[in-house]
Structure formats: structure tokens, C-alpha cells
Amino acid sequence: MATPAWTTICHNFVHYKRCYDVFEKRSGKVDLYNNWAKEEFSKVAEDICGGKRNPGIRNPICTLGMGSGTGSFEMALLKQLQPYFPSMHHTVVEPCEEFISHYKLHSVLENVQYDWQPKTFQQYMHDHECTSNGRKFDFISAVNSLYYTGNVKETIRFLIDQLTESGYLLVVVRSEKGSGFRIIVNFPELHPAFKPSYFISSKTVSEAIAELGMTAKVNSLRTNVDLSGVFDDDDAEGDDLLDLFTGVMNFRRTAPETLVERVLNFLRQESIPDSESGKINYMNHSVCVDWDAILVEKLHKQ
């Protein structure tokens, strides 16, 4: 079968960022994640740094962000570690130069020494032997980035290997319950250019962690996104949301009309009924997006 002429949004970081910005604006994602950092991750921060299990932990603490993006959530996580550590060393692995520039402008913290690694995870893993100097990390986060890093089990094994003996790994990925995952399952024909890892969910990640003999603590992160613009042909932000949900650049303009119609119908059916009337409100057309925050403590082997 001939490969369709459309391309994934991952090949154009500027376009991808614009779509992601619209998604964040139209959903409760930023507050949801930041509240989770304050309420749940703060407990882990206390555990990593509170000396309960790690009395001799060194200062500064070493942390790693994998696919850090513009760093806004990473900053929220590091802020929870700061009360315990006056100085920190944080490595940022992020292939998109535009995201790194944004990160440097908006998300850097005082008393944190940053090591910028403008590369993919695959390049980082390849270069690692020569560049790491044996450095291990007390905390590693891979937030919504494992979709792009190739073999999930190998990636997780590598990340766990990079942890100190009592370090923590945080992986955030979409769960199978939300529309973000359900759309890719229902329309595999959308993603001829994606690697198999794009289709992972928290179930895949949890299974890979269990196969390595580790246990994980999982928190569900759920919010709604307003997709009303998606059903309006002239709404540019609706087009961006459609691109993000399908993963295809300029989906409305480049995909076959029948496929666009089927995707729109699917998203209509995913709409959440108004909690009071029980009816779908098409003026505020919300669907549910759902991720799992998966925390692995290296010390806790099964």
C-alpha cells in the first residue's frame, strides 16, 4: 500500500509546539500536573531527600529530564526538591532547540546547575559511555516523551540503570482510558510514519517495569479538553488540536475527506455529557484526556 502523503507533527517542532500550546490552553493540563507535583511528588521529594533511607546522600543532588520540552513541568518537579537541596545539578535531554531556548528563558531555577544536552534520547544513550563520567541520577523524569524513544523496555532498563541505588524514576504516559489513546487505537491508519513506541500506554510501561522485577506506584491524572473548535472548519486552533490528537500535520487539509469525517465523528462520540443535563453540549465540546504518573523506586525490588 502506498504511504499517504501526510506527515507527523513530530517532524516540525515549531508546529508541534503551537499545537501543544493550544492543547494546554484549552485543557486543565497545566494546573493538573502542577497540583500533582505539589501534592504527590512533594512526598517523593521528601523521601528522596529527607534522609529516611539515604542518610549519606550527597549534595548537590543529580537529576535528569528526558524529553524535557520547555521545562515548565520539570521546573515544578525540581521546585519540590529544592527545599531539601540547596544546590542541584540537572541534565536536560531535549532534541528541539526551540524548546531549549524557551526553557532557558522561562523555566530555569536559581541554584540549579544545568547541563543542556540538545539531542534525542537515542543519541544520549549512544554517547553516554563517553560523556557520563559514571554519573548516576537521584531522580529521572520522562514526561510524555517515551512515545519517541524507541524500544520501551530498553529505554526503561537504561533509565533505571542510570539511577543511584535509592533513586526514583517518574514516567508520565497516556493511559488507555482517555481519548488521546483511544483515537490512535481506533485509527492506526493515521500513523504510518510513527515508530511502534508511539502506540504505548501506561499499561505497556507498567508491564515493562514489572518484567524488570520492579514495582511502581501509579497515580491517574485526568482532565478534559475543549474540542469545540475542531468541529469548525474555520477555527485555526481547532485545526491545531486536530493535528495533536491525530498526530498528523495539517490533518484537516491533507487527509482524505472520508477519514477526516470519521475522525470527527469519533471525537463527537467521545464527548462528555453535561454533568447536570446528561446531554452533550456542542458549544463546549469536551473530551477526557487521561495519563498515568508512574513512579519507580530503584531500592524497592520485588
Ligand SMILES: C[S@@+](CC[C@H](N)C(=O)[O-])C[C@H]1O[C@@H](n2cnc3c(N)ncnc32)[C@H](O)[C@@H]1O
Ligand atoms: C509531549 S512533549 C512533553 C514535554 C515535557 N516533558 C512536558 O511535560 O511538557 C514531548 C517531548 O519529547 C521530545 N522528544 C521528541 N523526540 C524525542 C526523542 N527521540 N528523545 C527525547 N525527547 C524527544 C519533544 O521534543 C518534546 O519536548
